[in-house]
Amino acid sequence: MKNWVKDAESIKEQIISDRRYLHEHAEFGMNLPKTKAYVVKRLTEMGYRPEECGGGIVATIGKKGKVILIRADMDALQVKEENQLPFRSKTNVAHMCGHDLHTAILLGTAALLKKNEERLGGTVKLMFQPGEEIGAGAKSMIEHGVLENPKVDAALSLHVISHIENGKLSFKVGAAFSSADIFKIEIKGKGAHGSAPEYAIDPIYAGVQVYQAIEGIISRETSMFQSAVCTIGHFEAGKMGNIIPETATLEGSLRCYDEESRKRILSRIEEILKGVERATGTMITMESMGLPLLKNSEDLCRKLAPTISQIEGLDFYEESVPINASEDFGYVSEIIPTMYMLLGVGKTGMPVNHNAKAIFQDDKIYLASAVFASAAETYLK
Numbered sequence: 001m002k003n004w005v006k007d008a009e010s011i012k013e014q015i016i017s018d019r020r021y022l023h024e025h026a027e028f029g030m031n032l033p034k035t036k037a038y039v040v041k042r043l044t045e046m047g048y049r050p051e052e053c054g055g056g057i058v059a060t061i062g063k064k065g066k067v068i069l070i071r072a073d074m075d076a077l078q079v080k081e082e083n084q085l086p087f088r089s090k091t092n093v094a095h096m097c098g099h100d101l102h103t104a105i106l107l108g109t110a111a112l113l114k115k116n117e118e119r120l121g122g123t124v125k126l127m128f129q130p131g132e133e134i135g136a137g138a139k140s141m142i143e144h145g146v147l148e149n150p151k152v153d154a155a156l157s158l159h160v161i162s163h164i165e166n167g168k169l170s171f172k173v174g175a176a177f178s179s180a181d182i183f184k185i186e187i188k189g190k191g192a193h194g195s196a197p198e199y200a201i202d203p204i205y206a207g208v209q210v211y212q213a214i215e216g217i218i219s220r221e222t223s224m225f226q227s228a229v230c231t232i233g234h235f236e237a238g239k240m241g242n243i244i245p246e247t248a249t250l251e252g253s254l255r256c257y258d259e260e261s262r263k264r265i266l267s268r269i270e271e272i273l274k275g276v277e278r279a280t281g282t283m284i285t286m287e288s289m290g291l292p293l294l295k296n297s298e299d300l301c302r303k304l305a306p307t308i309s310q311i312e313g314l315d316f317y318e319e320s321v322p323i324n325a326s327e328d329f330g331y332v333s334e335i336i337p338t339m340y341m342l343l344g345v346g347k348t349g350m351p352v353n354h355n356a357k358a359i360f361q362d363d364k365i366y367l368a369s370a371v372f373a374s375a376a377e378t379y380l381k
Contacts, residue, residue: 002116002119002374002377004112004311004370004373004374004377005311005312005313005367005370007112007115007116007370007373008108008112008366008367008369008370008373009366011108011111011112011366011369012366014108014111015104015105015107015108015362015365015366015369016104016362016363016365016366018038018042018103018104018107018108019100019101019103019104019362019365020087020100020362021038021087022035022038022074022095022100022103022104023085023087023088023089023094023095023100024087024088024089024090025038025089025090025091026076026089026091026093026094026095026100027074027075027076027091027093028075028076028077028078028093028133029075029130029131029133029134029136030055030075030130030131030134030136030137030140031055031130032055032074032075032130035074035075035103035130036056036057036074036128036130039057039074039103039107039128040057042107042110043057043059043107043110043126046110046111046114047114048060048061048110048114048126053127053141053144053145053146054137054140054141054142054143054144054145054146055130055131055137055140055141056074056127056128056129056130056137056140056141056146057126057127057128058125058126058127058128058141058146059110059125059126060123060124060125060126060150061110061113061114061117061120061123061124061126062113062117062120062121062122062123062124062380063120063121063122063123064122064123065121065122065123065380066121066122066123066153066154066379066380067122067123067124067125067150067151067152067153068122068123068124068125068152068153068154068155068156068375068376068379068380069124069125069126069127069146069147069152069154069155069156069332069336070106070109070124070125070126070127070155070156070157070372070376071106071127071128071129071138071155071156071157071329071332072099072102072103072105072106072127072128072129072157073099073102073103073129073130073131073132073137074099074102074103074128074129074130075099075130075131075132075133075134075137076089076091076093076094076095076096076097076099076100076133077093077094077095077096077097077133077354078092078093079093079094079096079354079356080092080094080356081094081096081356082356082357083357083359085359094356095360096353096354096355096356096358097133097353097354098159098160098161098162098345098353098358098360099132100360101160101345101360101362101365102157102158102159102160103128104362104365105158105365105368105369105372106126106128106369106372108365108366108368108369109126109369109372109373109376110126111369112369112370112373113373113376116373116377119377120376120377120380121377121380121381122379122380123150123380124376124380125146125150125152127141127146127155129141131328132327132328132329135180135289135291135326135328136328137328138328138329138330138331138332139328139331142331142332142335147332147335147336152336153336153337154297154300154336154337154338154339154379155329155332155333155336155337155338155339156304156338156339156340156341156372156375156376157329157332157338157339157340157341158340158341158342158343158368158371158372159327159340159341159342159343160342160343160344160345160353160360160365161342161343161344161345161346161352161353162345162346162350162351162352162353162355162358162359162360163346163347163348163349163350163351163352163353164342164343164344164345164346164347164348165315165344165346165347165348166344166345166346166347166361166363166364167313167314167315167344167364167367168314168315168317168343168344169308169311169314169315169316169317169341169342169343169344169368169371170316170317170318170319170341170342171296171301171305171318171319171339171340171341171342172296172318172319172320172321172322172323173296173298173301173302173318174295174296174298174322175257175258175293175294175295175322176294176295176296176322176323176340177293177294177322177323177325177326177327177329177330177340178255178256178257178293178322178323178324178325178326179254179255179256179257179259179262179290179291179292179293179326179330180253180254180255180290180291180326181253181254181255181262181266181288181289181290181291182251182252182253182288182289182290183251183252183253183254183269183286183287183288183289184249184250184251184286184287184288185207185210185249185250185251185252185273185284185285185286186247186248186249186284186285186286186287187203187206187207187210187237187247187248187249187250187282187283187284188203188246188247188282188283188284189201189202189203189206189244189245189246189247189248189280189281189282189283190246191243191244191245191246192243192244193242193243193244194241194242194243194244195242197244200244201280201281201282202244202280203237203245203246203247203248203282204237204238204244204245204248205280206248206276206277206280206282206284207235207237207248207250209276209279209280210250210272210273210276210284211232211235211250213272213275213276214230214232214252214269214272215230215232217230217265217268217269217272218230218265221268222261222265226256226257226258226260226261227257228254228255228256228257228261228262228265229253229254229255229324230252230253230254230255230265231252231253232250232251232252233251233252233253234249234250234251234252235248235249235250236248236249237249254266254269255324255326256293257293257322258293259292259293262293266288269286270286273286291326291327291328291330291331292330292331292333292334293330293333294326294327294329294330294333294338294340295330295333295334295338296333296338296339296340297333297337297338297339299337300337300338300339300379301339303378303379304339304375304378304379305318307374307375307377307378308341308371308374308375310374311367311370311371311374313364313367314364314367314371319342323342327340339375341371343365343368345360345361345362345364345365346358346359346360346361
């Protein structure tokens, strides 16, 4: 087996340089012109022929045979960075989730694979994705054919974590990240003076019933062995204490670890809304945006874990519990076998991902490039 770590260490400074440039020039959402231009420039310098795909960038390497995809997300958060790093963001958004590290890691992997292309027993497809934070990028790239031409057989990705010890790498077989459904409920009633509720159709009264009933789905209808979390984080109605308003708004999120629970709870929310609507005389509508469960393939994980465990400098282990966050890489895992990993780049007690003060250490990320390269070589044999 090739010593990928040695090759990765030889380009360590370039990987760090890539990361810090991307951190300084952070961009948000699906439109990432500077980030994409930098990725295209670096890939072209290596000898690739990158192509646009659904707002992202795709490049391939290798020969006919099986195809494995390796994905990195490139977008930042709408957060103003609060630290004194010499390479802190120069824009109004910042990489407080670590996607700058992901992109740099995959550029490092691209360099390693290009140097050792003859070792590949098939094709590696490199997927540089926008819009993960808004749940749109993976879906867009899939719709534009990222898993086709050539058809992808399996996929890898990882996420850096700022409050896990630097150099710890883990994976979870099966449900690794929860599904997420973000919803907005609008209740339309009839306004009136606070002294005359008989002339009103009170949307607040209806909203309280909706809130309590949704809470009851989790606390009284959901087994402890099929855990789910449903949070109403925004409940707004009216401006003055002596006016019954026309409308009320509730916004929340549902997270589940199995699709049956997800479908059941969403169906129950719809039933509750119809029932409250009939009981109170209001008009209630709901809009929602969902991300699927990210489920890792046991066969793929078992096949690649022995190879990954040989990467010196990493503490590699299997996790027993899933993450209660969500990832749009779940769209990929619905279609093909995936292995998604977590890489610690900080230490216990440090500010967590998405915090404006989060710090992501980059001195060991070259090892993640070696992980991807070695895993790809093993899969394609």
